[in-house]
Amino acid sequence: MSRPTFDKQLEREKKRNEILAKMVEDKTRELFLEHEELRKTNEYLDRILSTMVAAVIVTDSDLNIVKLNSAAASLLGQTFDDLYGQSLSQIFPIPEVLKIATVGQNGDIGQIQEEYIFQRKSDERRIPVYVSMVSVRDNNGNFEGLIFVVFDISARKELEQQLLQAQKLQAIGQLSAGIAHEINTPMQFIRDNLSFVRREYEGLQPLVASYREFKEKYKEGSVPHELINKISEMEGRLDLDYSFPEVQAALGQSLEGADVVSKIVRSMKEFSHPGAEEKQFTDINKAIESTATVSRNEWKYVSEMKLKLAPALPLVPCFAGELNQVILNLIVNAAHTISDVKNAGKVGLGTITIATSAKEESVEIRVADTGMGIPERFRSKVFDPFFTTKGVGKGTGQGLALAYMTVVDKHKGSLSFETQENEGTTFIIELPLK
Amino acid sequence: MKGEIFNLFEEFIVKNWGADVFEDIYEAVHANLHTKEPFVGPGTYPDSDFLLIVSSATQKVGVPLHEAVHAFGKFCLPKLVSKMPQYVENHSHPKTFLLTIHDIIHVEVRKVFKDATPPDFTYRDPAPNKLVMIYNSKRKLYDFVEGLLDGVSEYFEVPITYTRTVTSTNGAEVCEFELTFG
Numbered sequence: 001m002s003r004p005t006f007d008k009q010l011e012r013e014k015k016r017n018e019i020l021a022k023m024v025e026d027k028t029r030e031l032f033l034e035h036e037e038l039r040k041t042n043e044y045l046d047r048i049l050s051t052m053v054a055a056v057i058v059t060d061s062d063l064n065i066v067k068l069n070s071a072a073a074s075l076l077g078q079t080f081d082d083l084y085g086q087s088l089s090q091i092f093p094i095p096e097v098l099k100i101a102t103v104g105q106n107g108d109i110g111q112i113q114e115e116y117i118f119q120r121k122s123d124e125r126r127i128p129v130y131v132s133m134v135s136v137r138d139n140n141g142n143f144e145g146l147i148f149v150v151f152d153i154s155a156r157k158e159l160e161q162q163l164l165q166a167q168k169l170q171a172i173g174q175l176s177a178g179i180a181h182e183i184n185t186p187m188q189f190i191r192d193n194l195s196f197v198r199r200e201y202e203g204l205q206p207l208v209a210s211y212r213e214f215k216e217k218y219k220e221g222s223v224p225h226e227l228i229n230k231i232s233e234m235e236g237r238l239d240l241d242y243s244f245p246e247v248q249a250a251l252g253q254s255l256e257g258a259d260v261v262s263k264i265v266r267s268m269k270e271f272s273h274p275g276a277e278e279k280q281f282t283d284i285n286k287a288i289e290s291t292a293t294v295s296r297n298e299w300k301y302v303s304e305m306k307l308k309l310a311p312a313l314p315l316v317p318c319f320a321g322e323l324n325q326v327i328l329n330l331i332v333n334a335a336h337t338i339s340d341v342k343n344a345g346k347v348g349l350g351t352i353t354i355a356t357s358a359k360e361e362s363v364e365i366r367v368a369d370t371g372m373g374i375p376e377r378f379r380s381k382v383f384d385p386f387f388t389t390k391g392v393g394k395g396t397g398q399g400l401a402l403a404y405m406t407v408v409d410k411h412k413g414s415l416s417f418e419t420q421e422n423e424g425t426t427f428i429i430e431l432p433l434k
Numbered sequence: 435m436k437g438e439i440f441n442l443f444e445e446f447i448v449k450n451w452g453a454d455v456f457e458d459i460y461e462a463v464h465a466n467l468h469t470k471e472p473f474v475g476p477g478t479y480p481d482s483d484f485l486l487i488v489s490s491a492t493q494k495v496g497v498p499l500h501e502a503v504h505a506f507g508k509f510c511l512p513k514l515v516s517k518m519p520q521y522v523e524n525h526s527h528p529k530t531f532l533l534t535i536h537d538i539i540h541v542e543v544r545k546v547f548k549d550a551t552p553p554d555f556t557y558r559d560p561a562p563n564k565l566v567m568i569y570n571s572k573r574k575l576y577d578f579v580e581g582l583l584d585g586v587s588e589y590f591e592v593p594i595t596y597t598r599t600v601t602s603t604n605g606a607e608v609c610e611f612e613l614t615f616g
Contacts (some may be wrong), residue, residue, distance in 0.1 A: 019471060
C-alpha cells in the first residue's frame with residue numbers, strides 16, 4: 001500500500017469512528033426515548049388494569065404468575081408481593097381450569113369462558129367466578145403464557161338464587177289453591193272418621209263402667225240379675241259386632257288420610273326448599289314424585305299420572321330446586337295440552353307419563369303427554385323466550401325457555417322433544433352424571 | 435443498502451487487487467457519489483452509490499460486471515456467517531439453512547437495522563435433494579445470490595448446482611433459483 005493510500009485510509013477510518021460515535025449517541029438517545037415511551041405505556045396499561053373491576057392474571061409458560069391487577073389480588077385474598085411468581089395451581093386451584101390451562105401449555109388452543117366455584121386460599125371462602133382464559137403464543141406459535149380475566153359473580157349468583165326462590169314461591173302460590181284442596185279432602189274424612197270414633201267411644205264408656213261393676217260384684221260372690229240384664233241391653237244397643245270393624249276401618253282410613261296430607265306437606269317442603277349454590281347429588285325419582293304430588297290438582301281433572309321411575313337410578317349432580325321447576329313446567333304444560341284435547345270433545349282422562357332411565361353417562365327423564373302435539377310451524381320456536389300458544393293469562397312463554405336454560409346452560413345436559421300432532425308430545429331431558 | 439455491504443466490497447477489492455486499486459476506484463467515483471463521508475456498517479446508503487462503485491471497479495480491474503458481482507457474493511458468505519454464526523452453525527445441511535433466510539435471518543436483520551430492506555424469498559420444496567428459492571428484490575442482484583449460493587456450498591461442503599429463471603409474479607420481476615444438492 002502506498003503512503004498516500006495509507007493516509008487516505010487513515011483519514012477515512014478517523015471519519016468513520018466519528019460517524020460511528022455519533023451513531024452510538026443517536027442510538028442511545030433513541031433507546032432512551034423508546035424506553036421512556038415504553039415506561040409510559042406500561043404505566044398507562046397498569047392504570048387501566050388497576051381500574052378494572054375484573055381480576056386480570058397473567059402467567060408465563062410455566063404457569064407462574066407474572067402480572068396481575070389489584071382486583072386479582074383482592075379476589076385471591078393476598079398481596080401483590082405474595083402472588084408474583086406463585087404457580088397458578090397454588091393460587092387458583094380450580095381443577096377444570098388447571099386441566100385446560102395445561103392443555104393450552106401443551107400446544108392446544110386452550111380457551112375457557114365458563115363459570116366455576118373458586119375456593120380462596122386465604123379464608124377458604126367459596127366464590128363463584130366467571131373465568132375467561134386465552135393462551136398467548138409468539139409469532140412461531142410457541143406457548144408464552146395464559147391471560148385470565150376473572151369476574152367475581154357472587155352478587156349475581158345471590159340475585160339468581162333469590163330470583164329462583166321467588167319463582168319457586170310463585171309456583172307454590174299458584175299451586176296453593178290446588179294443594180289446599182288436596183289437603184282438605186283427606187282432612188274432611190279424617191274429621192268425619194274421628195267424630196264417628198269419638199261417638200262410639202262415648203257409647204262404650206257406660207258399658208265399661210258396668211263391666212267394672214260386674215267384676216266387683218263377682219268378687220263379692222253375688223252378681224245381681226239386673227246387672228247382667230243391663231249389660232246385655234247395652235251391648236245390644238251398641239251393636240258391637242257392627243261397631244268394632246267400623247271403628248277399625250275408620251282409624252285405618254284416617255291414618256291413610258294423614259299419610260296423604262303428610263306426603264303433600266313433605267313434597268311441598270322438598271319442592272320449595274331453597275336450592276344450593278352448587279350442584280348436589282340428587283334422587284331424581286324422589287324429585288319427580290314430589291313435583292307430581294304438589295301439582296296434582298293441576299292435572300288430576302284431565303289426566304292420570306303414570307310414573308315409570310327406574311329403580312336404582314344413580315344420584316345425579318344437579319341444582320335440585322331448578323330441576324323441580326323444570327319438571328313442574330313440563331307437567332303443567334302437559335296438563336294444559338291434555339285439557340285442550342278434552343275441550344275439543346275427547347271423552348275420558350288423558351295420560352301424563354314420567355319415566356326415568358339410566359344411560360351410560362347420563363340419566364334420562366321423559367315427560368310424555370297425550371295432548372295436542374306441537375304443530376310443525378311452532379316446533380323451532382318452542383324454546384324461544386316469550387313464545388306461547390296458550391290463551392291470555394295461561395302462559396307467559398317463559399316455562400320452556402327457562403327449562404332449556406336450566407337443563408342445557410346450567411347442567412350441560414340436553415332438552416329435546418318428540419311430537420306428533422293430535423297424538424302428544426314427549427319432552428326428553430338428559431342430565432350428565434359428571 | 436447497508437454500509438456493511440459497501441465495506442465488504444471494499445474488503446473484497448483490497449483483498450484481490452490491493453488497497454491502491456480501491457483508492458483509485460473510490461477516487462474516480464467519489465465526486466459522483468451521493469454519500470460524501472465514508473461508509474459505515476450500520477449506515478444506510480443509496481443503492482446507486484453501490485452500483486457506481488461496482489461499475490467503476492469492474493472497469494478498473496477489467497472483470498465483467500456479472501463475474502465481479504458473483505465473486506463478491508461468494509466472498510461475502512463467510513463474512514456474513516462470521517457476523518451471525520448462531521443462525522448457521524446449528525444446520526448440518528445447506529437446505530435447512532437456506533429455508534431459514536427469509537423467516538429467521540432477514541427478520542433478525544430487520545431487528546438490528548430497522549431501515550434494512552433485505553430481499554424477499556419464498557420457497558418450493560419439490561424433493562428432498564431440491565429446493566426452489568424465489569428471489570424478489572428491486573435490486574435484482576441475481577449474480578450476487580448465485581455467488582452466495584456457491585459460498586453456502588463451500589461452507590457446508592455440499593455441492594449445489596442451480597439454474598435461474600427470471601419470471602414475473604403480479605407484475606414484479608422475480609428470479610427462481612432451482613437448486614439441486616449433492
